[in-house]
Amino acid sequence: MNAKQAAGYRAAEWVEDGMIVGLGTGSTAYYAIEKIGQRVAQGLKIKAIATSNASEELAKKYNIPLIRAAEVEHLDLAIDGADEVDANMALTKGGGGALLREKLVAINSERFIVIADHSKMVPHLGNFKLPIEIVPFCYEWAFGQLQRIYNVPIEMRTRDGELYITDNGNYIADASFGVISDPGKLSHELKAMTGVVEHGLFVDIAHTVVVGYEDGRTEVIEKK
Numbered sequence: 001m002n003a004k005q006a007a008g009y010r011a012a013e014w015v016e017d018g019m020i021v022g023l024g025t026g027s028t029a030y031y032a033i034e035k036i037g038q039r040v041a042q043g044l045k046i047k048a049i050a051t052s053n054a055s056e057e058l059a060k061k062y063n064i065p066l067i068r069a070a071e072v073e074h075l076d077l078a079i080d081g082a083d084e085v086d087a088n089m090a091l092t093k094g095g096g097g098a099l100l101r102e103k104l105v106a107i108n109s110e111r112f113i114v115i116a117d118h119s120k121m122v123p124h125l126g127n128f129k130l131p132i133e134i135v136p137f138c139y140e141w142a143f144g145q146l147q148r149i150y151n152v153p154i155e156m157r158t159r160d161g162e163l164y165i166t167d168n169g170n171y172i173a174d175a176s177f178g179v180i181s182d183p184g185k186l187s188h189e190l191k192a193m194t195g196v197v198e199h200g201l202f203v204d205i206a207h208t209v210v211v212g213y214e215d216g217r218t219e220v221i222e223k224k
């Protein structure tokens with residue numbers, strides 16, 4: 001058992017028969033999906049929506065029935081990882097590039113459970129580069145605007161020497177803010193920029209955080 005596995009497995013216990021569940025993305029969400037898959041094999045009856053092509057493949061591997069958004073009005077539960085979790089349960093997400101689908105699923109879930117190994121718990125967001133998803137069309141303009149407004153190091157994400165393309169066909173710029181003193185304000189500012197599709201700040205969205213430790217212990221933090 002490692003810290004990510006401890007958190008993922010613990011969160012999977014919240015899943016109950018009949019639920020519609022959002023499946024997150026990343027190495028911690030992997031364990032939640034694995035445990036849900038094991039429970040499905042034992043007879044648990046749920047339906048799920050995956051937040052990335054990778055998680056969809058994983059769900060298929062574990063025979064977790066997938067459902068389309070048109071078939072449901074909302075989700076009962078979503079479980080997903082995070083890159084940083086601050087003292088107010090605000091998050092940075094999107095290290096794995098799935099932030100847009102992850103946010104869409106999280107805000108449409110009755111309960112959003114974040115799973116994180118203890119290293120993700122921070123006093124303030126900003127040490128982890130903030131992923132900002134931007135449209136490919138004239139992306140240089142949105143990128144330039146971000147640089148001019150915030151005057152912090154920002155780089156276009158690449159993979160194998162090419163610009164990284166999200167599951168939605170967009171690009172990602174990663175911004176090093178250092179300390180984000182007001183995540184709510186920054187979240188609104190970024191959302192208002194033309195060319196920005198979404199960003200990785202999740203403010204007032206998480207209901208529960210499950211923190212995992214190397215010895216297999218977990219700590220559950222509920223929103224006040």
Ligand SMILES: O=C(CO)[C@H](O)[C@H](O)COP(=O)(O)O
Pocket residue numbers: 024025026027028029080081082083092093094095096097098099102
């Ligand atoms: O937001 C995400 C993907 O877009 C992930 O949840 C986040 O990057 C954490 O990943 P991991 O569990 O692998 O540390």
